[in-house]
Amino acid sequence: MTLIHAEDMEAIATGAAVYGTGGGGDPYLGKLLAQQAMRTHGPVELIPLDALHGDDLVVPVALVGAPTVMLEKLPGIDPLVLALRQLEVRLGRCAKAMMCIEVGGLNSTIPFSVASVTGLPLIDGDTMGRAFPELQMTLCTLTGIDACPMTLADEKGNALTVQAVDNAFTERFVRSISMDMGGASYAALYAMTVVQARRALVPGSISMVQRCGLAVFNARARHEDPVAALLDATGGQYLFQGKVTDVQRRTDGRFNRGTAQLQGTGDCQGQTLELLFQNEFLLARTPQQVLCSTPDLIVAVDQESAEPVTAEQIRYGLRVAVIGIACVPAWRTAPALELVGPRYFGYDIEYQPLAQRATP
Amino acid sequence: MTLIHAEDMEAIATGAAVYGTGGGGDPYLGKLLAQQAMRTHGPVELIPLDALHGDDLVVPVALVGAPTVMLEKLPGIDPLVLALRQLEVRLGRCAKAMMCIEVGGLNSTIPFSVASVTGLPLIDGDTMGRAFPELQMTLCTLTGIDACPMTLADEKGNALTVQAVDNAFTERFVRSISMDMGGASYAALYAMTVVQARRALVPGSISMVQRCGLAVFNARARHEDPVAALLDATGGQYLFQGKVTDVQRRTDGRFNRGTAQLQGTGDCQGQTLELLFQNEFLLARTPQQVLCSTPDLIVAVDQESAEPVTAEQIRYGLRVAVIGIACVPAWRTAPALELVGPRYFGYDIEYQPLAQRATP
Numbered sequence: 001m002t003l004i005h006a007e008d009m010e011a012i013a014t015g016a017a018v019y020g021t022g023g024g025g026d027p028y029l030g031k032l033l034a035q036q037a038m039r040t041h042g043p044v045e046l047i048p049l050d051a052l053h054g055d056d057l058v059v060p061v062a063l064v065g066a067p068t069v070m071l072e073k074l075p076g077i078d079p080l081v082l083a084l085r086q087l088e089v090r091l092g093r094c095a096k097a098m099m100c101i102e103v104g105g106l107n108s109t110i111p112f113s114v115a116s117v118t119g120l121p122l123i124d125g126d127t128m129g130r131a132f133p134e135l136q137m138t139l140c141t142l143t144g145i146d147a148c149p150m151t152l153a154d155e156k157g158n159a160l161t162v163q164a165v166d167n168a169f170t171e172r173f174v175r176s177i178s179m180d181m182g183g184a185s186y187a188a189l190y191a192m193t194v195v196q197a198r199r200a201l202v203p204g205s206i207s208m209v210q211r212c213g214l215a216v217f218n219a220r221a222r223h224e225d226p227v228a229a230l231l232d233a234t235g236g237q238y239l240f241q242g243k244v245t246d247v248q249r250r251t252d253g254r255f256n257r258g259t260a261q262l263q264g265t266g267d268c269q270g271q272t273l274e275l276l277f278q279n280e281f282l283l284a285r286t287p288q289q290v291l292c293s294t295p296d297l298i299v300a301v302d303q304e305s306a307e308p309v310t311a312e313q314i315r316y317g318l319r320v321a322v323i324g325i326a327c328v329p330a331w332r333t334a335p336a337l338e339l340v341g342p343r344y345f346g347y348d349i350e351y352q353p354l355a356q357r358a359t360p
Numbered sequence: 361m362t363l364i365h366a367e368d369m370e371a372i373a374t375g376a377a378v379y380g381t382g383g384g385g386d387p388y389l390g391k392l393l394a395q396q397a398m399r400t401h402g403p404v405e406l407i408p409l410d411a412l413h414g415d416d417l418v419v420p421v422a423l424v425g426a427p428t429v430m431l432e433k434l435p436g437i438d439p440l441v442l443a444l445r446q447l448e449v450r451l452g453r454c455a456k457a458m459m460c461i462e463v464g465g466l467n468s469t470i471p472f473s474v475a476s477v478t479g480l481p482l483i484d485g486d487t488m489g490r491a492f493p494e495l496q497m498t499l500c501t502l503t504g505i506d507a508c509p510m511t512l513a514d515e516k517g518n519a520l521t522v523q524a525v526d527n528a529f530t531e532r533f534v535r536s537i538s539m540d541m542g543g544a545s546y547a548a549l550y551a552m553t554v555v556q557a558r559r560a561l562v563p564g565s566i567s568m569v570q571r572c573g574l575a576v577f578n579a580r581a582r583h584e585d586p587v588a589a590l591l592d593a594t595g596g597q598y599l600f601q602g603k604v605t606d607v608q609r610r611t612d613g614r615f616n617r618g619t620a621q622l623q624g625t626g627d628c629q630g631q632t633l634e635l636l637f638q639n640e641f642l643l644a645r646t647p648q649q650v651l652c653s654t655p656d657l658i659v660a661v662d663q664e665s666a667e668p669v670t671a672e673q674i675r676y677g678l679r680v681a682v683i684g685i686a687c688v689p690a691w692r693t694a695p696a697l698e699l700v701g702p703r704y705f706g707y708d709i710e711y712q713p714l715a716q717r718a719t720p
Binding site for chain 2: 086090156157158159160161162163164165169172173176177179180
C-alpha cells in the first residue's frame with residue numbers, strides 16, 4: 001500500500017499528460033482538484049487489485065466530453081460523487097475502491113479527488129494503459145465488461161442512468177447527454193468485481209505514470225535532458241523534433257479534432273511531420289511514411305522541458321519533440337484493432353507495431 | 361368500473377385525435393397496438409382515481425419524440441413495458457395503475473396496450489385535458505409533481521433513467537435521448553401517488569374522449585352532421601371552414617413545426633385562416649384577428665366526416681372545419697400561461713379565453 005499525498009500529484013499529473021498522448025483533458029485541472037480534496041480529506045491509498053476480495057466492487061469515475069470545454073467549465077468533485085452514489089443506488093451495493101478508466105489526462109487524476117473525499121482506496125491500474133477518446137475503447141469492452149449501468153451527473157444536480165445494449169450505444173447516449181449537460185459531464189461507469197477487473201486491468205499503471213513524471217522532474221533538477229529521461233522512463237522511441245507551423249482544429253461537440261504541421265529542427269532539419277488528433281494524437285506521419293499510429297502512443301513534449309503538450313494547447317511556434325511509446329500488447333489483437341486501430345478513426349492505413357516502423 | 365374492449369378503442373382513438381388538436385401522434389397506431397394487446401391479454405379496466413388508496417402508485421407511459429417518425433418507425437409495446445419495469449425498479453415499488461399523460465393523440469391510446477399486457481387498470485383521466493408538445497407542459501408541473509425519475513426505452517432494449525433538477529431540464533435530456541433512439545422513444549414518467557394525482561388530474565377525460573368519438577360515429581350512422589355532433593359533444597365553438605391552400609412544414613428533430621393556409625368556403629367564403637403548429641395546432645388567426653390560441657384547443661376536422669386532421673396529415677386540397685374548444689380552467693392561470701401560453705411558443709399575442717374572442 002502506498003499513500004499518495006497532495007504533493008505526489010505533481011509527478012502523477014505530468015506522467016498522466018505524457019500517457020494522455022495529447023488528449024484526455026489537461027491533467028493540471030485534475031491535479032488541482034485532487035490536491036484540494038487531499039488537503040481537506042487526507043491522502044489516498046493506492047492499492048493493488050489483489051488487496052481486495054474477488055467479489056468486491058470497483059468503480060471507475062471519469063469526465064466525459066470535449067476536453068476543451070473543461071478549460072471554461074472547470075471540473076468539480078461533487079458531481080463525481082453524485083455519479084458514484086447514484087450508481088451505487090442502482091447496483092444496490094457500495095464501491096470498495098475507485099479506479100481510473102484511463103491512465104492519461106484528466107481521468108487519471110480526477111479519481112484521486114473522489115477517493116480522497118469518500119475515503120475509498122484507488123486501484124493501481126487502469127483499463128487502457130493510455131487515453132482514448134471514446135467510452136467503449138477500454139480493455140473492459142474486449143473482455144466483456146459492460147460500461148452499463150453507468151451514471152452521468154452534472155454540476156447542476158442532474159443525474160442520468162444509462163443501460164444500453166452495447167458499449168457503442170452507451171457512447172452515443174453519453175455524448176449527447178454530455179452536450180446537454182454543457183459539453184462535458186461526470187460519469188461512474190464500468191462498475192466491476194475484482195474478478196472481472198483482473199481481465200481488464202493494466203496493473204501498476206498509476207505507479208508507472210508517477211515514475212515517468214518523477215523521471216522528468218529529476219532530470220530537470222539535475223540539469224540533464226528531460227526528453228532523454230522521458231524516453232528512458234517510458235521505453236519510448238524518439239520520432240521527430242520540430243517547430244509547429246500550422247494547426248487546424250475544430251470542436252465538433254463530441255471531440256477536438258484536427259491536424260498539426262511540424263517543420264523539422266535539429267537532426268530532423270528539412271523534414272516535415274503531420275500529427276492527426278481526435279482528442280488524442282492518433283497518427284504521426286511524414287510525407288513518405290507513417291511513424292506511429294494508434295493504438296501505440298504518440299506524445300508531443302516541449303523540446304527543452306519535456307512538458308507534455310496537449311492537442312488543445314499545441315499552437316504555432318511551439319518547439320516539440322515527438323515520442324512513440326508501445327501500447328500494451330492487449331491492444332494489438334485483431335478485435336482490439338477493430339476497436340481502436342487506425343481504420344476505426346478513418347485513417348486508411350494498416351497498423352504496424354511501433355518497433356517495426358522505420359524512424360525517419 | 362368500466363371494461364374497455366378492443367372495439368371500444370375505435371371511438372377512443374377518434375376522440376383522442378380531436379383532443380390531440382392536430383398533434384400527439386396519430387392515434388390510429390396506438391389504437392392498433394391497444395387492440396392487438398387486448399385480443400391477447402383481455403380488456404382494460406378504466407377506473408376512477410378514487411378506486412385506489414391514497415399512497416398507491418400510478419404511472420403514466422408515453423411515446424416521446426417527433427410524431428412524424430412514428431409513421432416509419434412503428435411503435436411497439438415491449439419498450440413501454442421495459443420503461444415501466446425499469447421505473448418500478450428505480451422506485452423500488454410497483455405501479456397499481458397506468459395513466460395517460462395527455463388525452464390527445466397516440467399517448468391516450470398507447471397506455472391501454474401496457475395496461476392490457478400488464479393487467480393493470482387505467483385511470484380515467486389525464487394531466488393535460490388535451491395534448492401539448494413538451495414534457496413539462498402538464499398540470500403535474502404546475503402542482504409540483506416531478507417528471508423524474510423517468511425512464512426512456514427503445515425497441516433495441518436500451519433503457520435510460522433521468523433524474524433532472526427540473527422538468528425543463530428533463531425535456532432537454534429526453535429530446536436528445538429520443539433522437540439517439542431513432543427520433544422517438546418510450547417513456548414512463550411522472551410516477552405519482554394517488555394523493556398527488558388528485559391535484560394534477562383532469563378527471564374523467566378518457567370517458568369524455570370516448571363520448572366525443574361515439575357522438576361522431578353516431579351522427580355518421582344516422583346521416584346527421586358529424587361536425588355539429590362534435591361541437592355539441594365537446595362544447596366547442598365553430599371557428600372557420602375552408603380549403604387548405606398551402607402547408608409549410610419542417611421536422612427539426614424535436615418537433616413538427618409549420619403553418620397551414622386556408623381559403624374560406626361556405627359561410628367563410630372570401631376569408632382566409634392561418635393555422636400555426638408545433639406538433640399541435642397552437643394558433644388560428646385571420647389577417648384581422650386571432651380566433652383561438654393555446655392553451656385553448658384548436659381542432660381541424662374533415663368538413664364531411666368530422667374525422668380529425670393531424671398537423672402531419674394536413675395537406676393541399678383538404679376541406680376542413682376548424683373548431684375551438686375551451687381548455688380546462690387550470691391552464692388559464694398566470695403560471696400556466698407561462699408554461700403553455702402563446703408567448704412560450706413565440707407568438708407575440710396576449711392569451712384571451714376562447715369565449716371572449718369574436719368569431720369571424
